[in-house]
Amino acid sequence: MLSSGIVMLLVAAMFLPSCTANKSAKEAETYLLNKLGLNRRPRPDRSKIIIPDKMIQMYKAQTGLQLDTNMLVIPGRQNMGSANTIKSYTIEESRSNLLSPKDHYLVHLYFDVKELPERETFQAAELILSRTKLWKAPVKRRNVHVTVSDITQQLTALDESSTISRILDSKMVHAMDNDSISLDIGQAVERWTQNPSENYGLLVKVVAHKKQSRINNIRLKKRDKEGPKNPEWLKEQPIMLLYTDDTKHSISRTKRSAESTNKSKSKHGVRETCRRHNLYVNFEHVGWNDWIVAPPGYDAFFCSGACPSTLSAHHNSTNHAVIQNMMHLINIQIPAPCCVPTELSSISMLYLDEDSKVVLKNYKDMAVIGCGCR
Known part of the structure; x- marks a missing residue:
């Protein structure tokens, strides 16, 4: 059967x-x-959980595939094979900080990533950044440069000069677009799954191209009037997607x-x-x-x-x-x-x-x- x-x-x-x-x-x-693939029956508090739009879109895309499709294609990483499980992570706000450089945005993001179960193998990971719509269009085209880096040593101070990191991915995007931004963070997350104690978080940097006026609609932090459980922030906050293959599925x-x-x-x-x-x-x-x-x-x-x-x-x-x-x-x-x-x-x-993480899986x-x- x-x-x-x-x-x-x-x-x-x-x-x-x-x-x-x-x-x-x-x-x-x-x-x-x-x-x-679950150790116990999940009993989440659904009233406190927001399902990311990205996960809903991916679910809709998967259910439209051929019936014999049993693997999830990794966006932009087809050469790596495929995964049958996608798990979403939200930032740990108590361990994430907004740094304060003078000419650009710099944010420290931390995701609580643990070791993978023995039955799962790492495939890929991406950082998804949401963007809000700008109602007033600038006279000229405005571009911003987004870079994500892996922090390789413990933070000693909340400033860029004292942070040791390596660049993982970067993109030049148009400031007026409101599509989400996907950045490849696979090298960092794979290291975290092998040694969780070496997870010091990510550094996301947003710089206006060619010193144009600062236009930043990328959602990296809460607005001043938003509380910790604000529905809009919970929906638009940065998320990490972890792609794995469950060999027992x-x-x-x-x-x-x-x-x-x-x-x-x-x-x-x-x-x-x-x-x-x-x-x-x-x-x-x-x-x-x-x-x-x-x-x-x-x-x-x-x-x-x-x-x-x-x-x-x-x-x-x-x-x-x-x-x-x-x-x-x-x-x-x-x-x-x-x-x-x-x-x-x-x-x-x-x-x-079991940890109230949103998971998309093909069985x-x-x-x-x-x-x-x-």
């Missing part, structure tokens, strides 16, 4: 009878969360037993032929809608029905299944072929993890496309 029984566990959680022991339900939930499939498969019967008592049946998994019924942001549910489908004594091409069988079926007719102790999924597709999920083999006798 699907992903070592992931869908069946979801269905079990939806329809467990009241007489079923709580221990069994808890064990099923723990097993399923582990398969999803691809899980081996298990076959359904011939006994359970051959029990599928029509209303008239005649066994139905192996085919795909409808099955909608509703995350609210499972009780997981508080941490799964999207989708609210999905069409998983399932395979059920009898495999006839004579297998033909439309039964989507393998040569091995045909031979096994012949041997079953000779020796009843040899099991008959089973009705199982022959083609599966992935789904994209946007959810909150492989979650929905049935085709069934057959195998």
